[in-house]
Structure formats: C-alpha cells, structure tokens
Amino acid sequence: MAKEIERKFLVKKELWQPQDEGVEIAQGYLAASAERAVRVRLAGSRAYLTVKGPTKGVERLEFEYEIPASDARAMLALCERPWIEKRRHLERCGAHTWEIDCFSGDNEGLIVAEIELSSADEAFEVPPWLGEEVSADSRYLNASLMRLPFSRWRN
Template identity: 45%
Template sequence: MIEIERKFLVASEAFKKEAQKSTQIVQGFLNTDPIRTVRIRIKGNQGFITVKGIGNESGTSRFEWEKPISVNEAEQLLSLCEPGMIEKIRYEIQSGKHTIEVDEFFGQNKGLVLAEIELDNENESFLKPDWLGKEVTGDPKYYNAQLSKNPFHLW
C-alpha cells in the first residue's frame, strides 16, 4: 500500500505517438488535507475511491489505498466533493518494463501535461523518453489535490 512514484513535466506532444491507450478521467476530492487526501475518480467506465497519505521527505513514496466503486456511486460522491474538479486524459506509454502515465489536463488546468512513473523502489532506474522534461516529484503544486484548489491557469 506504499506508492513509489516520480513525476515530470512533459516537454513535447511526442508521447501521443507512443501511447497504447488513452482514458478520460474526472476526479474530485472529498478531502485535500495532505495528511489524508480522499479522492473520487471516474476513469473510463469505472469509479474509484482513493485515500493517500502524506509523502516522505522526497515526495517519492506515500501511503495509497484504492478501491473500485460503481460509476453511479462515484457520480454521487463527486457531487459532495470540494470545489475544483480535475479533468484530464491519461495516456499510457510503455517504456522498457515500466508504464509511464501522461496526464493532459483540461478545464482550469488546461495547458498542463504531467508524466508519472510508478517504481518498485525509490532508486530504481528506468528509461527516460526524450519528451520527459523537468522532474517535479515532491513539488506540492503539481499534486492533483492542489491543482483542484490552485489551478494551472492561475499560476
């Protein structure tokens, strides 16, 4: 239940040519406290509830618990969320033995494109495609919970 993840800005749209899959995502937050963020998400035709804990010092590792729920349940819970829905398309790109997930944001965060890669340990190496830009792991302003409160278009 510990998620180890690194996050990067994306330097070009070249990732779209490499994507094997893309999925529309809408998500909101019942709680954006960094100690216990509670997210509701509809990803494609599936709903999810996720609880995330505070990250370690580097921001690379943190507790994550996620369970599937019905889309109907997710829609009802989204209506209870704090203001600031996140809308994005997630692209999945295979890079060696890893999958890089690239989120292209819309709505209040239009223009922001972030890539995430989950690792087995914090020091694990991985193939870095040319379109992978500056690392922003651990920078709270790039967390989705923060983007819901302080969207990209206000920066």
C-alpha cells in the same frame, strides 16, 4: 499496507504525441490536506475511491478501491470544486508503463508524466519527451491543482 512510490515529470509537448486514445478522468476530493487525501475518480466506465497519506520524498501510503460508477458520480457531487479533469494516456518505455495526464478545464495546457516504481532509487529508461522532474513540487499534486489550478499560476 499499500505504498505508492511515484515520480512525476513535466512532458516536453513538442516531443510527445499520444500513442493511444486515452481515458477521460474526472476526479474530486472529499478531503485534501497535507496529511491525507480522499478522492473519487471516474475513469471511463470504471470508478475508484482512493485514500492517500502524506508524501515523504516520492513515497506515501495509498489505498484504492474500485466502486460502482453510479456511486462515484454521486460522490463527485459532494466533492470540493473544481474537479480535476484530464485524459490519461499509457505509454510503455523499457520495463515501465508511464501514465501521461493531459489536463483540461482550469489546468488546461499542463501535461505530466508519472511512473510508479518498486523502490525510490529504482532505475528506469528515460523517454525522449521527458522534461523536468517535479516530484518534490507540491503544486503538481492533483489535490493542489484543485485548489490552485495551473491557469492561475504566475511564471
């Protein structure tokens, strides 16, 4: 069984600059609820179908399968709107690689960094650009950002 253990943080925009060109991602949801999410992701020339279970703390079941990009494009047309649009950058810090997502479209302005860990209490090096942890805030789940985009949040 595949388990995802992931922590999510906001990025201090004034302290972070991309270290690579990143990859453009379009992702949509065939199903999205608190119990499960079934998403299709087109990331550059590669594509994936992912099934995720409910989040418990910073853990959840995750099953991800690479699929043909042409299938992903066809499946995206079946997904709920709006799709999630973002550019993902990878940045190494200590023993871990951070995934930094710069959202566009309806989530323009949001930058989130994620780190995958082998256990919920695993220690990691904190980069200087790391901001507030939002792992427990369901608004920052991509499926939630599809339903209530960042641009529609009230401070």
